[in-house]
Amino acid sequence: MSQKEVELMQGIAEGLGYRKEVCTYIKEKKITLDNISSTHRPPLEMQHDIDQLSKYAKRRKEERLYKVFKDSVHGLITLHPLLVKIVDTPQFQRLRSIKQLGVGYRVYPGASHNRFEHSLGVCHLAKLLVTSLKKKQPELNITDEDVLCVQIAALCHDLGHGPFSHVFDGTFLKDKEKDKEKSKDKCKDNDKGPKPGPGPGPSSGSVSLVHAQDEDWKHENSSCKLFDHMYKTNGLEDIFGKYGIKDEINFIKEMINVPEACKGRDDKKSFLYEIVSNKETGIDVDKFDYFARDCHHLGIQSGFDYQRYIEFARVCKFNGKWRICTRDKEAFNLYELFSIRKSLFKRVYYHKTTCSIELMISDALKLADPVLNLSSSINNMEKYQTLTDDIYNQILFYEGKDSKMIEAKEILERIEKRQLYKFMTKIQISKDGEIDKKVKMAEEDLTQRDPKNFIVKTYKISYGMGNKNPIDQVGFYKPDNPSKAEKIEINKVSPMLPQIFQEEVLRVYYRGDDIETAKKTVDDWQEKYWVSPNVSFLVFRLWYVQVCNMLL
Structure with a gap:
């Protein structure tokens, strides 16, 4: 020495x-x-x-191997040496170049935060929650290895996001899949002979008739694939082995993308699967962070207090499983959580201008796909890890001669000049029996009138579980018996809480320049199917009253 x-x-x-x-x-x-x-x-x-x-x-x-980050939402965040190794990989650093709200930055100037800091925040909150449970309930036998695995899953849960976050998987990939289905149907129709129907789509290939929240392919799939790729290419086996979790890779991936049957932990530790991505109730640290972070950067007040939830969280037997439950007095706090979710979707994530720009970027990506091989990259992690929001400038400043790339460039130039797809109208709908059939007929009718320019898209805004109340799946305990949890009826929380937990909005956007003609077409279409623009609201209101009467 x-x-x-x-x-x-x-x-x-x-x-x-x-x-x-x-x-x-x-x-x-x-x-x-x-x-x-x-x-x-x-x-x-x-x-x-x-x-x-x-x-x-x-x-x-x-x-000395720990690292401290100064976060704008949570203050100081201290990361374990293993987590620092993960953060210092190219696959994780990539998240610095993917905005949390995708194109929301082009509508809300403050929304410039990235997936990188969100992932650090989720990791921090996951540690707070799991260590709180470990301290309060030693009988749960939560080990140091369990705590570390939960933190890794939280840190890596968003590794698989593509360019512009949900635009890539929520719009671009789904539209591509829909286009393939339409092409197959068209080939079948051609075999049978001529048949009237939608013509070829816009320069992007076809008309978008996709539900915004379908989940055929999710970013969690790529998160698991990219996690494997990161683990192998950065030589993380030794440090994982040093901390005793070399054999926990599948458990970590299960917490990122929870399967129907989990094998990483037995039933007594099934509550660990509710910390990062809670499929039972939707109450997880991922939402805690992105609600707080998005509200912070958007300048919106949030009424939900995640610190209270962590303080009162306990593991109890509920509905036959070991679940994370909370105090009975925290029920209203949880309704605030889902209320801010609804508000953010309605005011920010599905803002009409945000959605217009998303559709334009999706069209540009579809045009550029044959050249840049974007859609096929989800099966090639070496290629996928290079895809970030920088793809926008790659297309915008393209100087080659490929006609499709030039068309894609022209779309992005329209965004730069704020010549966006025109929002024409919205219809408040309720998916119920004959109304559901009528909506589908109306969608097909409008797109047939001008398949190149009209886009009809349906957006769902909910508490996270469709028409169901997610709080019905939450267990609440009382202070005099903290080991027993039970459901709380909504009318025992407050008579002013909602009775309907999802709404659907059908929107019409127009790509072209002939706005006057488009308005006449949309007015004629509304008169044919909806009598007047407000009749859908009346139908929805009638349905709402009927449901309320049934509940009462």
């Missing part, structure tokens, strides 16, 4: 107040505190001090 290291160790010993003899022994023998050999045993009366100092030095050495 060098003289400098000796002086450092001696300084630590003196700073901790150990006897002068201990400090002298360290200096004279010139041995490290991490490796006191049998040939350099100190006098018996100093052995205890030396052992304690050795443990402290080892802990200090480990702590």
